[in-house]
Amino acid sequence: MAQKSWARGEPLALIDLPTPRPRGREVLVQVRAIGVNPVDWKMRNRGPLRLAARLIGPPLPFVPGVDFSGIVEAVGEQVTLVQPGDSVLGGTDFSRRQRGSYAEQVLVQEDQIALVPDGLDLVAAGALPVIGATAWLCVAEHNRLHPGGKVLILGASGGVGQVAVQLVKHLQGVAVGVCSGKNVALVRALGADHVIDYQQNDAHDRMRALAPFRLVLDCAGGYSAARCRALLEPGGLHQMITSEAPGEALQAFFPPFSSRLVLGRPTHTRLRAIAAVAASGAIRIPISETLPLPDAERAHQLSQGGRLTGKLVLLP
Ligand SMILES: NC(=O)c1ccc[n+]([C@@H]2O[C@H](COP(=O)([O-])OP(=O)(O)OC[C@H]3O[C@@H](n4cnc5c(N)ncnc54)[C@H](OP(=O)(O)O)[C@@H]3O)[C@@H](O)[C@H]2O)c1
Structure with a gap:
């Protein structure tokens, strides 16, 4: 899901983008679940986050989203932490000029993901990173x-x-x-x-x-x-x-x-630690609703209402 320009009020739309090829420490992940965070719509609304994304983020179209879980599809030649077929959770980073996670595939560096431990399902894992x-x-x-x-x-x-x-x-x-x-x-x-x-x-x-x-x-x-x-x-x-x-x-x-x-960047170390605690059952990830990815606009309206008591999770 993407917004083609920064025009105010422009709705999100499904568009085709080329599949990137991972190089070096990059990992290509087939996305299975995407947690919706307030930062996703804050980057679309006027304010410091949108300005930062415009100045230092990737080129348009703007693809929102930080959280994701999924299956590793391909890895760059220097990747050591994961291999194709692994289940991972992670977060995109626009300051690294990466596109967001509201997509079927996402390209990040290996220090932005961690393996999903046994005991944590992919929906909960996708809601956890931020x-x-x-x-x-x-x-x-x-x-x-x-x-x-x-x-x-x-x-x-x-x-x-x-x-x-x-x-x-x-x-x-x-x-x-x-x-x-x-x-x-x-x-x-x-x-x-x-x-x-x-x-x-x-x-x-x-x-x-x-x-x-x-x-x-x-x-x-x-x-x-x-x-x-x-x-x-x-x-x-x-x-x-x-x-x-x-x-x-x-x-x-x-x-x-x-x-x-606080800048709660989802790093490998943090994700590995918190995912282990979640998998042990010591913390429960609050999920209020799962929606298909094309409903991202509705998810943003719900999140912006400010009264959610659980995560919205988009499924591509
Ligand atoms: N700095 C970072 O790295 C970082 C990371 C994650 C999130 N954030 C930011 O932290 C905030 C919380 O994120 P979140 O994901 O927890 O959001 P969230 O799940 O959408 O939080 C919703 C909760 O906020 C409470 N709320 C809404 N308006 C309020 C108000 N005026 N006063 C007090 N409480 C209010 C509501 O609870 P009640 O109805 O019970 O009040 C609601 O249950 C967001 O602004 C988000 O952008 C920052």
Whole structure:
């Protein structure tokens, strides 16, 4: 599925593109499942992501999509991690001038994929790369969390938030999830130790009462960086997975340097780690619906509505 130009409101259309041939460390994958992420439609809408894709991304037509799972079809001569026939999951990278994953085939480098372990089906694997790599980076990378450490997850009912809650529990941390009232039961069922409904007047008081936190993950945006940092323990980290106001994002570049912008790139190391945890059954990948690839436009409308509690997965 592609958009032929950057014209505003131009719909996605099925088009034919030549099949690329992998060279060097490149891998050609026959796509089986594609997780839909907000970044997919953000790159079509006016904003910094679309600008970046225009400036440094591949030439038009624009093919959206980061997440994919599938079967390796062919590999370049320097590839050592996978071979044809392997089941893999991965993420495309426009900064490497790669086309997106809303396609029958995708060409990426071997450091952007990992083998799908036994116990993880291709649909769940296709929904995991961005949310899984992001949650892994925020919660587990660099041993950020010790057993008993408290983590506040703002936006706990979304894709990243749900994986983060479960990962915190897997690592024996204390998970405090924040979501709307209708999703409180869902976040509790994921294992969160405390769930705060942000629609209640006492929400911030409840967060303060449970502070200090080792980590504060903002997967929702709209929270002030200064307020989030005030909830941290000394040495704690506030991680901005999304940030609605550009001024808040800038806070990452000023003292006390305890707010960080997150870029959850799906790398081989992160994918291998999070896929292993998912395959063990310790985290469940929330899937709300599978749709045929030609329904990508509808999937973007649903995702843009901002109220999904599970992943949409496109099937080519
Ligand atoms: N930096 C990175 O590397 C990275 C990686 C992945 C995602 N992201 C970004 O992180 C955000 C979350 O991604 P996702 O995949 O988890 O999204 P998602 O699955 O679409 O999240 C949907 C959830 O967001 C919550 N929500 C919507 N509007 C809200 C608001 N105004 N305030 C608080 N919560 C709100 C809703 O829960 P409630 O109804 O319960 O509020 C909904 O369940 C997106 O902006 C995405 O672009 C960034």
